Amino acid sequence: xxxxxxxxxxxxxxxxxxxxxxxxxxxxxxxxxxxxxxxxxxxxxxxxxxxxxxxxxxxxxxxxxxxxxxxxxxxxxxxxxxxxxxxxxxxxxxxxxxxxxxxxxxxxxxxxxxxxxxxxxxxxxxxxxxxxxxxxxxxxxxxxxxxxxxxxxxxxxxxxxxxxxxxxxxxxxxxxxxxxxxxxxxxxxxxxxxxxxxxxxxxxxxxxxxxxxxxxxxxxxxxxxxxxxxxxxxxxxxxxxxxxxxxxxxxxxxxxxxxxxxx
Numbered sequence: 655x656x657x658x659x660x661x662x663x664x665x666x667x668x669x670x671x672x673x674x675x676x677x678x679x680x681x682x683x684x685x686x687x688x689x690x691x692x693x694x695x696x697x698x699x700x701x702x703x704x705x706x707x708x709x710x711x712x713x714x715x716x717x718x719x720x721x722x723x724x725x726x727x728x729x730x731x732x733x734x735x736x737x738x739x740x741x742x743x744x745x746x747x748x749x750x751x752x753x754x755x756x757x758x759x760x761x762x763x764x765x766x767x768x769x770x771x772x773x774x775x776x777x778x779x780x781x782x783x784x785x786x787x788x789x790x791x792x793x794x795x796x797x798x799x800x801x802x803x804x805x806x807x808x809x810x811x812x813x814x815x816x817x818x819x820x821x822x823x824x825x826x827x828x829x830x831x832x833x834x835x836x837x838x839x840x841x842x843x844x845x846x847x848x849x850x851x852x853x854x855x856x857x858x859x860x861x862x863x864x865x866x867x868x869x870x871x872x873x874x875x876x877x878x879x880x881x882x883x884x885x886x887x888x889x890x891x892x893x894x895x896x897x898x899x900x901x902x903x904x905x906x907x908x909x910x911x912x913x914x915x916x917x
Contacts, residue, residue: 656877659684659887660868661720663711666694666805667892667902668839669726672749675865676724677888677908680872682879684886686718690917691894695801696729697770697837704772708734709741714917716744718889721877724868725749728769728836728860732776745871750778751836752858754786759856760832764791766825769836771796779836793825797837804839807898815846822850835859842902891915 660683662673667689677685688711690696696704708730715723724747725731725738731748739746751773756765765787773779774794783792803814822833833855835841841859848857872878888910892899896914903912 656721657684657879657881658719658721658877659686659889661686661688661715661718661723662726663688663690663708663715663723663730664727664838665696665729666691666801666839666894667899668801668804668837668842670890670899670902671838671841671859672724672726672861672864674906675861676868679865679869682881682886683872684879685888686715686720687888687890688714688915689890689892689894689899691805691892691898692917694805695770696727697772697796697801699772701733704730704733705737708738712738712742716742720744722747722868722872722875724864726838726864728838729772729776732773732778735778745875745877747864747868747871749838749860749864750782751834752860752863753782753792753834756832756834756856756858757787757790760790762829762831763789764793764829765832765834766793766795766822766830767834767836768795768797768821768840770801771798773836791829793828793830795821795825797821797840800843801837801839804842805894805898807901809842810846814843815850818843818846819850822847826851826855830855832856832858885909887911889913891917893917
C-alpha cells in the first residue's frame with residue numbers, strides 16, 4: 655500500500671475533467687492537481703516548449719511526493735510522454751484522443767476530432783489514427799480559441815457557441831456520427847455541443863478510460879491506498895486566477911484546497 659498522492663497536470667483547468675473521473679473510480683486516493691494556466695494553451699507551442707513545460711510540471715509533482723503522474727493534457731501527452739517515461743521511473747499515464755472506440759462504433763465511417771493544433775500535428779496522433787482508423791474518414795478540426803475562453807471561465811457564452819458552430823457544422827455536413835474531444839478542456843463544452851449537434855451524434859472523451867488505466871497501473875505497481883479510515887487531501891494549484899479554478903470545482907463534493915502558485 656502507498657499513501658502518496660496521485661499527481662495530475664494540465665496546461666490549465668481542463669484536466670480537472672480527468673481529475674473528476676479519477677476521484678470517482680479511486681475514492682481512497684489523495685491527489686495533487688497542477689494547472690499551468692499561465693502558459694495555456696500548449697497546443698500553439700513547439701514540441702520543445704511543450705516538453706520543457708511538461709518536465710517542469712513533473713518535477714513539481716515529484717517534489718510533492720506523487721507516486722504516479724497523470725499527464726491530463728492531450729498536447730503534452732502526444733508531444734512529451736515518450737520522453738517523460740524515458741526520463742523518470744515514476745509511472746506516467748498519458749491521454750490521447752479516443753480514436754479507437756469512435757472508429758469501431760461509427761456507422762457512417764466518418765469520425766470528427768476536435769483538438770488543439772499541437773495534438774493534431776503530433777506523430778503520436780497520426781500513428782494512432784493510422785492503426786485504429788483504417789477505412790475510417792477522420793475529420794480533424796483545430797479548436798482555436800476554445801481553451802482560452804474556457805480558461806477565462808467563459809464556457810456558456812455566445813462567443814464560445816459561435817466558435818463551436820463554426821467548427822462542428824462542417825464536420826456534421828460531411829457525415830460525422832462520432833465526435834472525439836481531443837482536449838481535456840472540451841468536456842466542459844459538452845452541454846453546449848449537445849445543443850448544436852443532433853442527438854444521434856456520439857460525443858466521446860477520454861476521461862473514464864484514463865481513470866481505469868490509472869487504477870490498473872496503481873494495482874500493477876502495488877501503489878494503491880486501501881485505507882478508508884483517514885481524511886484524504888486534494889490539493890489544486892494554479893499559476894493564474896484561483897477564482898476561475900474554484901469555479902470549475904464548485905460542485906465537487908470532497909474536501910479540497912485550491913491555491914495560487916507562483917510557478
